[in-house]
Amino acid sequence: MTPATDPTLERAIGALAVPGVLIGHRLIAPDDALALRPDEQDAFANSIDKVKRASGAARIVARSLMAQLGQPEQSIPKSASGAPVWPAGYVGSLAHDARVAVAALARRGEFLSLGIDVEPAEPLDADLLDLVATPSERTEIAGNLLQGRLLFTIKEAVYKAAHPLDGVFLEHHDVEVDLAAGTARVRTGRTVRFRHGAGSHLVVLAFI
Template sequence: MEIVTIDQRNIMVGIRPIEPCDESTLYASEVMSIGRAVAKVRRESGAARAAARTLLGQLGFPPMAIPKTRSGVPIWPTGVVGSLAHHVTVAAAAIAGTKKIAALGIDIEPNEPLPENLIALIATPSERRMYDLHTLKRRDLFVLKEAVYKACFPMDRQFLEFQDVEIDTFARSGHVSKANRTFSLELIISKNVIGVAYSRPNEVDAPLQNQRPSP
C-alpha cells in the first residue's frame, strides 16, 4: 500500500488496489453496519477499511473494526478523525489525530476526463468563470467537493449539493456556503485523482476571498 503524508505529516493517506478477497477482511460489526450490500460494495468497503487499519497501525492502534453510523459516517477510535473512499479498482483512506486535525474528508476517482455534460452540475457559475475548460473537464473539482462534503457532514449533518461548495484551487481552500465553513485542500494526482479536505481545531471559518481568474 502506498502511504502519502500531507499538512506537515499531520495527515496520512493510504492508497491500495482493491483485491478479489477484500470483502473477507471485513469485521462482523462492519458487515452489520454495511447491511445487505452486494459483494462488489463489500469488497470495496473492505479494501478501504484495510487501508485505514494499516494507517491506524502507524499510530500504534491494534487492528480494529471501523463500522459506520446509519448516516454512513465511519466510526473512528477516540483521538482519531478519518475518511474512506474508493472507485472501482482502488481504495483510499485518510486519518489524523484530533489534536492537529478537527475534520477530514477524502475522495478518489480515476484520472480520466469528466463527461462534459456534468460540468454545469459540478462547477458553480464563479468556478466556470475562474477555470478554463481543460481544468473543468478534469475530475479535480469533483473529488475536492466530495472530500469537503465528507469533512463537513459529521460536524453539521447537512446534505450538500455540488453548488453548495466553492473551490479555490489557487488558495487550496473550499468554502461551504450553507455552513459558513472553509476547509484546506490537497490534490494528489497520478493514475488516480485524490482530493483531501481538512480543518484544524479552532480554525476560523471564513468565506473565500480574493479569488483570482484562471491564468
C-alpha cells in the same frame, strides 16, 4: 502476483503531504470483503460483493494506518448517515472506486475532521459540468474537463469532512472552490482546506 499498490497513485498521495495526516491506498483484491469485521458487516448486509470488497479494502488500509501510529487495529463501523465511525482519539476518511481504496487518518485534537476522495484521472462528462461547477469555477477552469473532474473530487472530499461536523447535506453548488488558494467555502460558512494530487487517479484530502 498482483501488486497491492499503484505507484502513480502513491506519488499522487505523496503530493498531499499534510503534516499529521497519514494516507494509504490499496488495489482492491478479490478476498478484501473478508476484512469486514462482524461489527462492520451490518452496514453492508444488503450490499453487493463489489461494495463489500471496496469497503473491506479501505478498512485494511485504515487499520494499517492505525498500526503505523502504534495503536491497535480497531473496527470502523458506519453511522446512520453512512459516515465512518472512528475509534476514540482518531479522525479519518475512506474512499474507493472500482480498482483502488484509500484511507486517511489523524489524531483527533490535531484535526477536527478529514475527507478523502479518489476518482479516475479522466475528464468530467461535459454534460455534468454545469451541475458540478459554479459560474466562477467554470470561469477559473476555462473548459478544462479534467479540472472539472478535480472540482468534483474536491467537493466530495469537502463533503466528507464537513458533513460529520455540520450534519448539512450539500449540493455541488453549496461548495465554492478556490483552486489556487486550496480552500473551499461551504454554504454553512465553513472554510475547508484541501490538497490534491494526480496520477492514475485524482486524489484529494480535505482537512478541518
